[in-house]
Amino acid sequence: NAGVTQTPKFRILKIGQSMTLQCTQDMNHNYMYWYRQDPGMGLKLIYYSVGAGITDKGEVPNGYNVSRSTTEDFPLRLELAAPSQTSVYFCASSARAGAETQYFGPGTRLLVL
Amino acid sequence: AQSVTQLGSHVSVSEGALVLLRCNYSSSVPPYLFWYVQYPNQGLQLLLKYTSAATLVKGINGFEAEFKKSETSFHLTKPSAHMSDAAEYFCAVSDRADKLIFGTGTRLQVFP
Numbered sequence: 001n002a003g004v005t006q007t008p009k010f011r012i013l014k015i016g017q018s019m020t021l022q023c024t025q026d027m028n029h030n031y032m033y034w035y036r037q038d039p040g041m042g043l044k045l046i047y048y049s050v051g052a053g054i055t056d057k058g059e060v061p062n063g064y065n066v067s068r069s070t071t072e073d074f075p076l077r078l079e080l081a082a083p084s085q086t087s088v089y090f091c092a093s094s095a096r097a098g099a100e101t102q103y104f105g106p107g108t109r110l111l112v113l
Numbered sequence: 114a115q116s117v118t119q120l121g122s123h124v125s126v127s128e129g130a131l132v133l134l135r136c137n138y139s140s141s142v143p144p145y146l147f148w149y150v151q152y153p154n155q156g157l158q159l160l161l162k163y164t165s166a167a168t169l170v171k172g173i174n175g176f177e178a179e180f181k182k183s184e185t186s187f188h189l190t191k192p193s194a195h196m197s198d199a200a201e202y203f204c205a206v207s208d209r210a211d212k213l214i215f216g217t218g219t220r221l222q223v224f225p
């Protein structure tokens with residue numbers, strides 16, 4: 001039982017490049033989330049999904065896209081990388097919303113130059 | 114809208130001393146409240162959560178937190194700090210829909 005896994009661990013992008021951050025969970029959770037963490041800012045929700053085929057915007061969705069074709073996978077797409085997207089990205093999952101615990105992946109550190 | 118305020122971005126204590134990390138929330142409905150811990154270069158993991166049962170919640174690693182509705186607080190405490198407690202701690206509130214709202218975090222340093 002690996003929990004939530006994320007790839008890659010670290011990536012350097014040039015401005016304007018695109019990439020996909022991968023997230024997979026093996027707990028059969030319906031809810032999945034993408035956050036970004038910036039120093040002194042806590043975690044901000046980018047997108048979330050309440051089940052396969054259903055996604056919705058969080059607090060900071062601009063510049064990102066997501067899809068959820070399976071219960072297990074929730075990739076995050078950056079189409080035109082900008083320096084403002086330099087951050088640490090965390091994927092999380094939970095069985096339900098509200099009082100349920102969210103389980104986090106180890107994170108992807110992204111540097112856009 | 115719900116929100117969380119963590120007072121003090123950095124807290125330093127000596128090993129064996131009391132740990133107190135402060136969290137105040139704003140919510141128009143009875144909240145669910147969480148404390149998560151992040152060790153260096155790792156993701157977040159749950160320490161404890163309040164879900165409207167007992168107001169004093171015990172978590173892992175000897176931490177506990179008390180929900181005080183009159184003070185809109187959910188402070189995290191540990192009687193005796195250990196070097197291994199050095200980490201960043203996040204308070205969060207659930208809006209009872211789909212999302213967690215996180216505070217800005219408190220970095221705990223423990224000195225020998």
